[in-house]
Amino acid sequence: MPEREPLAPAVAATRLAVRRALAPYAGGAVVAGVSGGADSLALAAALAFEAPALGIAAVSVTVDHGLQAGSDAAARDAAEACRAMGLEARIARVEVAGPGGPEAAARRARLDALRAAAAQVGARAVLLAHTLDDQAETVLLGLARGSGATSLAGMSPARRDPDGLTWLRPLLGLRRGDTVAACAAQHLAPWQDPHNADEAFARVRVRRSVLPLLEAELGPGVAEALARTADQLREDDEAFRDMIDETIEDIVEHAEAGIAVSVAALAANPAALRHRVIRHVVASEFGVSLTRTQTLEVGRLVTDWAGQGPIDLPGCRATRSGGMVVFAARA
Structure with a gap:
């Protein structure tokens, strides 16, 4: 009997993170946003492996924003990759418009599409593929804007909307290198989004220039430190929100x-x-x-x-x- 190939550490890490996030949704349905990049492909692969054991119906949704040539082909490739893993795969084509610039409009359109897909399949949770690197970038951008503790608190691993839909980020404790390694170990070919190399976007400049410079000048561990800062500020922000909720009705009145x-x-x-x-x-x-x-x-x-x-x-x-x-x- 041939020996089983040992499980790559990055694959094990992504699967464990997804398994922990999925546990409360056993027997239900979830949706995952999959662009086709390394982060979302690693998420999709872990979801395809873990969901069946928990009796979860897992659906991938690839959002085609139509903002660049070939986006439809990239969306089809991502959906096909998810189907090959055993996931039900859907493509949502959206119109990007509205206030706040193209990045903000694209984000709104993407989240609306994921929310609509969740409603269609009866999912109580949507999985997003943000990593620790994304969290560190978010904190630095918030710091540059002077946006206060709410912005510096970054992204939450789990955020529940008033209607009960929960947004999960199971990979928020993993580095981008982990997702790249997980894809390589599973012979997955991630899509390289041209926008991720366009330094017209502030986030790309932070990713390609600012964070590497901080790591070079201050030593390794800057991204992890920024993520820890976000965790601590998020705890503070949640405490303040609770205090406001407890007192607001006693100090306001209609005018x-x-x-x-x-x-x-x-x-x-x-x-x-x-x-x-x-x-x-x-x-x-x-x-x-x-x-x-x-x-x-x-x-x-x-x-x-x-x-x-x-x-x-x-x-x-x-x-x-x-x-x-x-x-x-x-x-």
């Missing part, structure tokens, strides 16, 4: 064309919580995000008010009225 927040309650809280409440109220009521400068200006209506007038914000206006800060829609 004409908007919402009002108690000055006394805001002033009684530390600045970190006070500013988060302000951002949360504006985001929830008007669907916009405040910058740090805008948040601080609103905060001055609480802590440093000397009769100053209304503050114009995106989509609304903040005004001090007696013991309340009133956020009202702008005409």
Whole structure:
């Protein structure tokens, strides 16, 4: 009897990560986003191996954004690779449009397509192939934007939407080199997305220049350190969100064309919580995000008010009225 070829460490690591993520969904259905790149092919291969043992119906979805020549052929190749592994494979062709530039619009279209596919097959979870390297890049980009702890917290390994759909990132603890090695060990040929080499995109510059420079100048382990930072900040962010949820109903009330927040309650809280409440109220009521400068200006209506007038914000206006800060829609 011939000896079995030993399992490559990278293949074992991807399978273990996917097995742990899938455990709560035994007997159900899941969807995986598969672009055809090394990360998503390694995810698909691990999913194809682990899902049958858990009685899970696994479906791969390749989203064709139509943003470059040959994208339809690349989508077909990715779907065929998934079918060869034993997965049910689908292709979703989407239109990329809307605010925020092509990257943001493509991301929205991709997530919408994955959500629609999950609804069609009755899946409670969608698997995404982000790795530790993606997490480190996200933290660095958030740091450069000065976006605060929420952005620096990066991507969550599991995020549950209000409708119950959960977005899973089982490979978030693995390096990109692990997924490349897993593909090589399983004789999978990843698609090389030209966008991943286009330095017009900030993320590509971080990937190809900034992170390697940091590793060269500061020593190895920078990506892992950034990922650990994201984990710690995510814990802090979740704690703040819980505190806001517990207190928000007691300090806000409806106002004409908007919402009002108690000055006394805001002033009684530390600045970190006070500013988060302000951002949360504006985001929830008007669907916009405040910058740090805008948040601080609103905060001055609480802590440093000397009769100053209304503050114009995106989509609304903040005004001090007696013991309340009133956020009202702008005409």
